[in-house]
Amino acid sequence: MEVSSTKGVLSHLSLLEVQARSRKTRPQQSSRIKELKAKVEALRIQRDQLRAEIETHKNLQKLRASMDKQCANGEEEEPEEEEEKMDADSENSQLLRLMARHTQLKDLLHAHHIIGGYNVTKTTHGRGVCVSLATAYEGVYLETYNVELNVKPRMRITRHNVPPFIPLNSLAEQSDMQTDITSFLDSLSRHLNGFAGRKQQLKLVKELHKSVEVMESNVLCSILVMLLTVPRKKTHVLCTLEYTDHTRCLPTRVHCECEVDKELPDSPEWKNNCSLLMETPVHTALTTMRNMDIIV
Structure with missing residues (x-):
């Protein structure tokens, strides 16, 4: 009888121990489940944001393509056809147009920086470019000079309004215009700005x-x-x-x-x-x- 009684007590103690352990693990499991659910919700939000960004990027690409095409054709109208395809009634259409214009201007500024900050336009003949070099002194813009360059078959100066006392041809030879056009333009710009600055100083001496x-x-x-x-x-x-x-x-x-x-x-x-x-x-x-x- 004592043996049976002892086994019963041990079994009861074991059962109580199991129940105590289960009570400790349940809060931990519940906390872990909440943490996983929050992570899943955060991932869903991130997925939705990425989908929205992808859709916006696609719409921007469509607008940019339309705007670039119109710029190439010399048109100034808004890309109305593309806007209609992209849902013209959307409240975000105006914002998308502004974003597309912003990216276009950033690309133009980047290209402008690459060519050394000079304004370059294609000539009417299509075989050359015209580079504008602005001069300034003490924050005041002065004269602007233009140099027309033929790029085919070799780089050469065709027309310009640079003063004759500026050694244009010598600068072109010294900077090797055929391989380093930026060096030539930089050198020419320094000469023109130096002359413009000295001329402006002389003017200020006479005035002041x-x-x-x-x-x-x-x-x-x-x-x-x-x-x-x-x-x-x-x-x-x-x-x-x-x-x-x-x-x-x-x-x-x-x-x-x-x-x-x-x-x-x-x-x-x-x-x-x-x-x-x-x-x-x-x-x-x-x-x-x-x-x-x-x-x-």
Whole structure:
């Protein structure tokens, strides 16, 4: 009887132990199931988003193809036929058109960057291109120059409005235009911007400094001779600026002379003035000198 009683107690204890374990595992299983369900729901949402993106991409591709075709044909109308095919009553159609236009402009900007930032148009003959080179100084756009290039059978310049004192042919030979057109355009652009900047400085000198007399300058603006009035000495200083580097707007040499006071140009003050003229645009340097009461 004792043996039977003992077995009964052990069986009951085993049953209680099994029940206790099952109670511990049920919350864990329930938590795991909730976690899996949440993951499944997140994957479904991600799937739906990807499907929507794919559909949007397809519609954008259709619109881009239509817009590119119209640009190639020189048309300006909206791609109405493609919009009708794509569901013209959709609230997203306007947004899709804007997105398509945005991608088109990004591609154009990328192409513009690849060719060095120059505006290029195809010529009427279809065998060449016309490159526009804009010049600017201190944030102000100045003249724009055009160079028409024939690309077949060899790259060559056919027409241009570049000033004759710019060594166009020499620049083409030095940069090997046949293999590196960007290098040629960059070199030409530096020369044109250097000339435009020097020319603009000369204009500003005449406009802002009426007391400064421009004695000499040339068409390339590579030399500038000015007569400056020194108020304290009651004399004049002849100042010559030479621009031997035609791609720059700052002079490479500044020379001053005074007939009345031969030692004046060699004084520390005028040596500083010469340094200022070499390191600062001439109209700005003259303003500084006038504010310091060095010139009138």
